[in-house]
Amino acid sequence: LGADGMRAFEHASEYARAAGLLVIADAKRGDIGSTARAYAAAYLEGEKPVADAVTVNPYLGRDSLEPFFGACRRHGGGVFCLVKTSNEGGGDVQDVRLSDGGLLWQHVARLVAEWGEDLIGEHGLSSVGAVVGATHSRAVGEARKLLPRSILLLPGVGAQGASPGDVARAFTSGPASALVAASRSVIYGFRSSGEDWRTGAARDAARLKSEIWAASGW
């Protein structure tokens, strides 16, 4: 995943955007100063930004993410900040107990809410969203409360084992307030069904969508 991988990603993204899709680059960027500005410019700005939104890492703090927030302000893009990730080892740092009795990821969730306050649009949602692994269903509900204005990006449904029921709590403030990301379970569904991959992926995506709408109660 060096320059060649980045080029392939840029082509795939360009194709998707030309087809009218919104693209979220799960790049997990987090850097400082001129490097942060260069990442924000590459992903969200210029004549042909690579994506409509990008995921970022909070470990370096607000000033490291400010260039991304600036890009959102100027160009209407979005940022999803990692808060509670879906992988097993995420707890090594994110679940550390703080002196206030909470966990680190909850502190980060509060920071994300604060960072997003300046970027709330006409429908009450901030351009600064949060990534919360659907594999942690309790955390999804807690994150929803800590981040009332943020779109939650919820990976982990499908190949990583979470179910539509696990993400239901993310939708309590309205259906636009969460995005469920499922990749492998959708794009590789054709392998077990033996169908054409387009047919399989379309059917699996539609099924997941209706299951999530049903579970969310909307």
Next chain:
Amino acid sequence: LGADGMRAFEHASEYARAAGLLVIADAKRGDIGSTARAYAAAYLEGEKPVADAVTVNPYLGRDSLEPFFGACRRHGGGVFCLVKTSNEGGGDVQDVRLSDGGLLWQHVARLVAEWGEDLIGEHGLSSVGAVVGATHSRAVGEARKLLPRSILLLPGVGAQGASPGDVARAFTSGPASALVAASRSVIYGFRSSGEDWRTGAARDAARLKSEIWAASGW
């Protein structure tokens, strides 16, 4: 800093490695599963790895970094994990107070020490190092104690305002145990002196080196 930037970086790195230099890619990568494996492969493995070592972000925990540790094990590369970064906003997350009375970055330093235990070489140093901003001179000394086997990568001297004296404590266990990274103060020195940039950079690098050796007491 999309594919074009990555390509330029790969060329610069290839040039430096061909000249016999060790290259540390300050890429601050942190991702999971297949993406983490692809980053580790691109930076540290294959016929022509991009770099000899790469910086990584600890927020996603041990399993996210395991592919990099595996690459170190197989190919002798190195990893520097962000612990306490030199930027001002780093404290937003890294300086959060934990229930044990310490700060988050100290917890991360202990994790890095633990992650690096399996990768200690014949001279007693681990392939898993740590990034500690020289702008936090007390933290440099504390990190040295928490990470007795890790090479410390110390940015912040020069343009960001830290002095050779600020990094002296990093060298207490031996001169190979720290690397001082200075970029802008060295590569742009010619602008104020009016010299040829090569002459200026060589002189500024040599001066900084001797100042640091003097301050470190070796």
